[in-house]
Structure formats: C-alpha cells, structure tokens
Amino acid sequence: MEPTVCPWCQSEIVWDEEIGPEDTCPHCANELKGYRTLNIALEDEDAEDDGEEYEEAYEPSDEEAGDLHRIWGSDHESLSSLRTVDKYGEDHDLFAFEETVEGILDQQEEVPECLHCREYMLHAGTQRVSGEGFQPVHAPLIQAPILQPPYDLNVYVCPGCFHVQYNLAENDRLRMIKSFIHKKE
Known part of the structure; x- marks a missing residue:
C-alpha cells in the first residue's frame, strides 16, 4: 500500500495492508479526511473599484461549523470578534x-x-509575589506548600484581545520541582 502524508503533522503513514487506511493519523490523532484549506481573495488596496464583483465571504458548511463549535466552544463567536485591537484600526x-x-x-x-x-x-514583564495577600495551599503528600512566596510570575499580554495571563518564572519552576522531589524522598 502506498504511504500517505498527514496534512496536520506531516508524518508519513504506512498503513497495514490487512487493516487498510484509517480515518485518523496514528501520530497526531487528527482527522485525515477533515483537512480543509481556505482560499481568501484579498482586495488590492491600490486598485480602483472598477465594478468587479468579489467572491462572497466564506461560509462554513454545517459540518465545518460543528467542527469550529467543537474546537472553539461557540459557533456564534468568531475569531475576528475576539480581536479587540481591530476596533482601533x-x-x-x-x-x-x-x-x-x-x-x-x-x-x-x-x-x-x-x-x-x-x-x-x-511578554510584558515579571511580577513579584511577596506573600502579602497570598495564602499557600499545604499539600498533604509533600507536607509543605505547593508554592512558597516570594516567587515571580511572567506577565503576558495578548496583542489581539488584550487579555493578561501569568505563568511561573523559570527559576521558581525549578524551585518548585526541586521542592517536590526533596519532600517526596
């Protein structure tokens, strides 16, 4: 049987001749027959409007809309509606x-x-959590707090919707890992 290339992960898939091709990639578990591309014609900004009709906006099929709903959680909210930055254009x-x-x-x-x-x-910066206003949780398994102040958080801001997210700074990640290992021993 001829090898297939997964359009999602670009892995070469060699199917068992007895079983035959399947619907999902064994490497990334994505649907092989559901790979779709969008072709969007962009209007040339320098061209004058000469009465040409442009292609209609892409409308997903019911199946594609269901896929989008499953992936993004809402079929009413498009990605463009999430981009707050666009209103400042x-x-x-x-x-x-x-x-x-x-x-x-x-x-x-x-x-x-x-x-x-x-x-x-x-990455907008780093925020130090000194302990004021922070109550650590003591995990019974390690008989200590999961995270002991002071620690640093990386602060990230989204340039599209301006939401802010945090994650633990590198040094404090390592400190947490080491504390879990030493408490377990």
Whole structure:
C-alpha cells in the first residue's frame, strides 16, 4: 500500500495492508479526511473599484461549523470578534502595530498562545509575589506548600484581545520541582 502524508503533522503513514487506511493519523490523532484549506481573495488596496464583483465571504458548511463549535466552544463567536485591537484600526496604523508585535515575538524565548483568542502573547514583564495577600495551599503528600512566596510570575499580554495571563518564572519552576522531589524522598 502506498504511504500517505498527514496534512496536520506531516508524518508519513504506512498503513497495514490487512487493516487498510484509517480515518485518523496514528501520530497526531487528527482527522485525515477533515483537512480543509481556505482560499481568501484579498482586495488590492491600490486598485480602483472598477465594478468587479468579489467572491462572497466564506461560509462554513454545517459540518465545518460543528467542527469550529467543537474546537472553539461557540459557533456564534468568531475569531475576528475576539480581536479587540481591530476596533482601533480607523484611528491607528494597525499594520505598523502588527509589524512591531511580530518583531517582539521573534525575540521572545517563550511565546504562549492566548487562551481567549489564540493569538501569540507578548511578554510584558515579571511580577513579584511577596506573600502579602497570598495564602499557600499545604499539600498533604509533600507536607509543605505547593508554592512558597516570594516567587515571580511572567506577565503576558495578548496583542489581539488584550487579555493578561501569568505563568511561573523559570527559576521558581525549578524551585518548585526541586521542592517536590526533596519532600517526596
């Protein structure tokens, strides 16, 4: 049987001749027959309106809409509606904004995805948690707090919807791992 390449993970799949091809990739578990591409015709900004009709906006089929609902959790909320930055486009040069965002992202070591709109997030800084207002949870298994102040949080801001997310700074991640290992021994 001829090998197949998964369109999602680009892995070569060699099927068992007795079983034959399946519907999902054995490497990434994505649907092989559900791979779809969108072709979007963009209007040339420099061209004058010469009466040409442009293609209608892409409308997903019922099956695709169901897939989107399963993936994003809502078929009423599109990604474009999550991008708060777009409402500032009339007053500001969003192209320059996007170029700057891309430049900053290229220099970051970690680039998390926004949980809200799936844009890549910008590392805005670090916040120290000194312990004031923080009540650590004592885990019975390790007989100690899970996270002991002071510790640092990386602060990320989304350039699309401006949501803010935090994650534990590198040194404190290692400190947490070491404390779990030493308490367990």
